[in-house]
Amino acid sequence: MANKTTKGKEINFEEALTELEEITRKLESGKETLEESMALYQRGIELKSVCENKLGDAEGQWKILRKKTNSEEYTEENLSMPDHSDKNN
Numbered sequence: 001m002a003n004k005t006t007k008g009k010e011i012n013f014e015e016a017l018t019e020l021e022e023i024t025r026k027l028e029s030g031k032e033t034l035e036e037s038m039a040l041y042q043r044g045i046e047l048k049s050v051c052e053n054k055l056g057d058a059e060g061q062w063k064i065l066r067k068k069t070n071s072e073e074y075t076e077e078n079l080s081m082p083d084h085s086d087k088n089n
Contacts (some may be wrong), residue, residue, distance in 0.1 A: 011047075013054040020047040 011019075025043045026032055032040060 011050055013051060013058075016047045016050040016054070020044055020051065023047070 023040045027037060027040055052084075
């Protein structure tokens with residue numbers, strides 16, 4: 001399912017989140033008219049849905065990748081290179 005704006009253009013997670021944060025600031029300022037506030041609120045709901053869908057998709061992909069790697073836990077310890085300075089020459 002494509003996540004589109006009301007203008008029909010696909011929007012990515014970062015764009016949606018940035019716009020949602022901007023809307024939040026505007027609504028919190030209290031400077032908008034009632035009509036503007038309602039329009040912003042509606043747009044915010046649309047963007048929230050886009051963000052939730054994108055995060056859900058990412059979580060699903062992450063779960064698939066975890067299964068493919070046999071659920072191995074990647075930590076700083078098992079990702080670091082072994083220390084070979086103790087080797088005898």
